[in-house]
Amino acid sequence: xxxxxxxxxxxxPYLYRMxxxxxxxxxxxxxxxxxxxxxxxxxxxxxxxxxxDMSGNTAERFKKTLLVAFGQQKMFKRLTPALLHLIVYxxxxxxxxxxxxxxxxxxFGTHRFLSFLGPVYDALMATNEILGAxxxxxxxAFWWRRNSASPVRRxxxxxxxxxxxxxxxxxxxxxxxxxAALFTMNTADLKLHQxxxxxxxxxxxxxxxxxxxxxxNASTLHLLERVGWWAHIIGIFLFLNYLPSSxxxxxxxxxxxxxxxxxxxxxxxxxxxxxxxxxxxxxDPSYVVPPAPTAPDGSALAPTSFGAKDVEDLPxxxxxxxxxxxxxxxxxxxxxxxxxxxxxxxxxxxxxxxDRMEEKYESPLIFRPNVYGAEAKHEPIxxxxxxxxxxxxxxxxxxxxxxxxxxxxxSCPVNINPLESIIEMRRFLVLExxxxxxxxxxxxxxxxxxxxPWAFSPSDRFNWADDLFAVxxxxxxx
Amino acid sequence: xxxxAPAKKQINVPVMADLAARNESPEILFxxxxxxxxxxxxxxxxxxxxRILEHVGTKYAVLGLEESCTGDPAKRAGNEFLFQMQAMTxxxxxxGYGIKKIVTACxxxxxxxxxxxxxxxxxxxxxxxxxxxxxxxxxxxxxxxxGESFKGRRITFHDSCYLGRANDIYEAPRDVLAALDADLxxxxxxxxxxxxxxxxxxxxxxxxxxxxxxxxxxxxxxxxATLAGKAEALANLGGVETETSTPSQHDLQGSIIAVSCPFxxxxxxxxxxxxxxxxxxxxxxxxxxxxxxxxxxx
Numbered sequence: 052x053x054x055x056x057x058x059x060x061x062x063x064p065y066l067y068r069m070x071x072x073x074x075x076x077x078x079x080x081x082x083x084x085x086x087x088x089x090x091x092x093x094x095x096x097x098x099x100x101x102x103x104d105m106s107g108n109t110a111e112r113f114k115k116t117l118l119v120a121f122g123q124q125k126m127f128k129r130l131t132p133a134l135l136h137l138i139v140y141x142x143x144x145x146x147x148x149x150x151x152x153x154x155x156x157x158x159f160g161t162h163r164f165l166s167f168l169g170p171v172y173d174a175l176m177a178t179n180e181i182l183g184a185x186x187x188x189x190x191x192a193f194w195w196r197r198n199s200a201s202p203v204r205r206x207x208x209x210x211x212x213x214x215x216x217x218x219x220x221x222x223x224x225x226x227x228x229x230x231a232a233l234f235t236m237n238t239a240d241l242k243l244h245q246x247x248x249x250x251x252x253x254x255x256x257x258x259x260x261x262x263x264x265x266x267x268n269a270s271t272l273h274l275l276e277r278v279g280w281w282a283h284i285i286g287i288f289l290f291l292n293y294l295p296s297s298x299x300x301x302x303x304x305x306x307x308x309x310x311x312x313x314x315x316x317x318x319x320x321x322x323x324x325x326x327x328x329x330x331x332x333x334x335d336p337s338y339v340v341p342p343a344p345t346a347p348d349g350s351a352l353a354p355t356s357f358g359a360k361d362v363e364d365l366p367x368x369x370x371x372x373x374x375x376x377x378x379x380x381x382x383x384x385x386x387x388x389x390x391x392x393x394x395x396x397x398x399x400x401x402x403x404x405x406d407r408m409e410e411k412y413e414s415p416l417i418f419r420p421n422v423y424g425a426e427a428k429h430e431p432i433x434x435x436x437x438x439x440x441x442x443x444x445x446x447x448x449x450x451x452x453x454x455x456x457x458x459x460x461x462s463c464p465v466n467i468n469p470l471e472s473i474i475e476m477r478r479f480l481v482l483e484x485x486x487x488x489x490x491x492x493x494x495x496x497x498x499x500x501x502x503x504p505w506a507f508s509p510s511d512r513f514n515w516a517d518d519l520f521a522v523x524x525x526x527x528x529x
Numbered sequence: 530x531x532x533x534a535p536a537k538k539q540i541n542v543p544v545m546a547d548l549a550a551r552n553e554s555p556e557i558l559f560x561x562x563x564x565x566x567x568x569x570x571x572x573x574x575x576x577x578x579x580r581i582l583e584h585v586g587t588k589y590a591v592l593g594l595e596e597s598c599t600g601d602p603a604k605r606a607g608n609e610f611l612f613q614m615q616a617m618t619x620x621x622x623x624x625g626y627g628i629k630k631i632v633t634a635c636x637x638x639x640x641x642x643x644x645x646x647x648x649x650x651x652x653x654x655x656x657x658x659x660x661x662x663x664x665x666x667x668x669x670x671x672x673x674x675x676g677e678s679f680k681g682r683r684i685t686f687h688d689s690c691y692l693g694r695a696n697d698i699y700e701a702p703r704d705v706l707a708a709l710d711a712d713l714x715x716x717x718x719x720x721x722x723x724x725x726x727x728x729x730x731x732x733x734x735x736x737x738x739x740x741x742x743x744x745x746x747x748x749x750x751x752x753x754a755t756l757a758g759k760a761e762a763l764a765n766l767g768g769v770e771t772e773t774s775t776p777s778q779h780d781l782q783g784s785i786i787a788v789s790c791p792f793x794x795x796x797x798x799x800x801x802x803x804x805x806x807x808x809x810x811x812x813x814x815x816x817x818x819x820x821x822x823x824x825x826x827x
Contacts, residue, residue: 128722318695319644323609327649330613334621358607385726388750392741452738455605455730459720473626477607491606494734498611502597503563504734513593515565515572516542520827521580523536524675 075157075284082288089295089326092413093304093374099412100367101355105311112310115466120309125464129381132196136517137227138189142182143302146233153284163240166252176253181405183230184257186361205380209427210399212485214419215298215378222299229286234258236279238265296417301377305465311368312466317457317458320474323357328338358478361439362408365475372467375403382459382469388452395452396429397459397469401446404472441476451488539827540583543790544593545626550684557582557656562635563598564791570798571634571791578634578821579656584825585670589632595622599641606731613649616641620651634658634816636691636790637729643696655690659702659789659815666708666819669747675823679709682783683756684818685716686827687748687797688723689790705815709822711785716755717763726750728792749786749800753810756784782807789815 237258382397406420600615607611643655
C-alpha cells in the first residue's frame, strides 16, 4: 500500500509519522484518562444513594438487557422515532468498527489497516457509508422534530429549555460534524487514489458520488484526507468527554441501568423494612427487632429518614436512573396528570434528581442546572447550600398530582422508574413532615378508625349482603 | 323458560368465621374490598359476583366484618406505617383461617395482597375477578346465555392501571367481554398504553391538583368518541403518536363502557354524567355484564 507521503524523501515522513503516532497516543490516553476520571465522579454521585441489593437473577437480567438495551424493545412502541433512532444506534455501532481502524492507523502509522479483510472490508466500508448518509437524514429529522415551529409535544415543557434544549441540539450538530469528517476523509482518499490510477481498498457508494466536488490538486486532497481523519477521531475524543455533562451519557449507562432495573410487577411498591420491624414489634411484644446497621468501625449510624428529602435518601438505582435519562419525554407525554395540565412531569423529577446530585456532590464539566420560574410554581431558592431535592427542585404539588398509574414507567425505553422517586418523596412528606393534603389525612384516619378509607361505620361493612336474591337456574330454565 | 315467574332464591353469603367454626374451609375467599362493601354503585358489582359464585356452585366465603382496608390508598399516598399496620392485621386474620386462594373484584386489593403482602408474611394465590370469570367461561360453567343479550351492542373496555400495567393482565377482561358476542371497540389508548381514570394513587380521596382538565373527563371523552366512532375527536389525543384508520360513526344509544375496578367505575360514571350521556351510555363492571347475560339477577 503506498504511503500518502511517498512523494517525500525518507527522513521527513519517518519523523512525521513518528510524531503523528506520538501525538495520537497522547491524545488517546488523555481522552480516555479524562473520561475515566469523569466517570468516577458519576459513579461517586450514584453511590451517595441508599443501598439496595440488586444481585441475583442473572439470567433474567441478561435477557432484559439484551431485549430492552441492545434490542431497543421499548422504543418500538412508537415506530417513527424508533426507526430514526435505530439508524443512529446501528450507525454508531458499525462506524465504531472504523474507529478501531483509525486508532490502529493512528498508533502505528498504517493506512486503512483493516483493508486486509478484502471483501469483508468492502462490505464494511459500504455499510458505513450508507449508514453515515442515513444518520445524517435521521439527525435532520430529529432536529426538525425538536426545532420546527410546531415541535413534537414531548420536546417542549419548562424542563426542556435553556441547557437541556441546547444539549439536545449540540448532540445533533456533533453527529453532523462527525459524519461530514468521515465523508471528507473517504472522498479525498478515494479521489487521491483515482488521480494516481490506483484502487483504494473498500467500496464507497456515497463518497464515490462526491469526488467531483473535490479539488484535483493532490496536496489539497492530502490535506483534506488528513483533516477528515483527525476531525473524526478528535471529534470522537471530545464527544466522549462531553458525554458526562450531557443527556447523551445514556449511550453508556443505559446498559447497567437496564441490567439493574426492577424485575417485580410494576404495581409492587417497596416495603420499608424499618417500619416492618416497628409494626411487628407493636403487634407482637416478643418480636426481636434486628440490630440497626453500624458503620464499618462499629459505631452507630445516624438514623435514616423515612422516604426521601434529598438525593442521598433515594436508592442508588434511582440515581443511576437520573444519569440514564435521555430527556425524551415519553414519560411526561403519557402522564395523565401532565396531559390534563397539572404541574407534574415525570421527566422533570428525573432531571431534577441529576441536577441536585451534581449541585450537591460532583459536578460535570458543563453544569447548567435548570432554574424554574413562576410557570413551574417554584419559590425562589435563596439558600442554595441547604436546598434539597424536595422543595428545592420538586414541589409537593407535583408529587401529589401523581395517580401512580405506571404509564411513565411503562413508557421509558431505558427502564427508568420515576414513580419510585415520587413515592419516596411522598413518604417523606407524610411520615417525616405530616404534610399530606388535608383530605388525605382524613382518609388516613378513616382507615385507622373504620378500616375503610371512607367515613362509614365498620359495623355496616357486611350490609351489602342483605336481601340478596338470585334467579335459580335449573336445567329446565337454562 | 317461564319469564313471568323465575325461581328466586335468597343468598346467605357464607362468612369465614362460621365456616371455621364448622371446621370447613372454602375453595376461595372472596375479598370484597371497601368499595365493594360500602360504595352504593360497587355494592351492585359485589352482589352480581356473589350471584355468579352461587350459580356455579363454588364453595366460597367472605370475611364479612373481619375484613379491613388492604392499606393500598395509604401506601400510595406515602403512609407506609398505616399500610403495614393494615397489612399485618389482615395477614393475621387470613393466616388464622389458613386461607390459600383469594378472589377479589378490586385491582387495588388484588395488587396489594398479591404483590406486597408476601414480604410481610401473607402468601396466597390471588386472582382478580376478571381472570376468575374468564376461567368460569372457558370451563363452560358460565354460558353467558339465558339473560340479557349484548349481541351487537358497542362496548369499550377501560383498562385499570393496577390490573394492566401493574400486573400485565390485559386479555382476561377482553376474553370475558368477547364471550358476550358484543361489538367490542378499543380505545386508542388501551392495554399498556391505557389512560388512567384519575383515581389511583389515593387521588380518589382528594381534589385534583390545579390543571386544565380532570383526568376522568379526558378519559370519558376518549371512550365516548371511540364508541361513537368520531375520528376527529380521536385524532389529537395526548401521548399517542400513531395514526388509526377512520372509524365509522355510531349512535351512542345502548353503548357500554366496561370497567374492572371500583375507582374506574366511579370516575367513568362521573365522566359520563358530566358529558350528559348517562341516558345513552352505561358503565358496567365485568361481573354485572356476565350476571346479566347469564340471567341470574333478581
